[in-house]
Amino acid sequence: MDHEEVRITLRLPADLHAWLVSEAKRARRSLNSEILHRLEVGRGDVPPDDQSP
Numbered sequence: 001m002d003h004e005e006v007r008i009t010l011r012l013p014a015d016l017h018a019w020l021v022s023e024a025k026r027a028r029r030s031l032n033s034e035i036l037h038r039l040e041v042g043r044g045d046v047p048p049d050d051q052s053p
Contacts (some may be wrong), residue, residue: 020034037049
């Protein structure tokens, strides 16, 4: 797959950033990958992660 990438600057509230960092660690993803994953789930491109215990 050949994807063009665009770099952006994103401002987030500190508490949202901390939550995303925590969620990324839990899912063993980088912060960037976590944000991309959540955007793709929101857009319906990929299924959400299994949240079972």
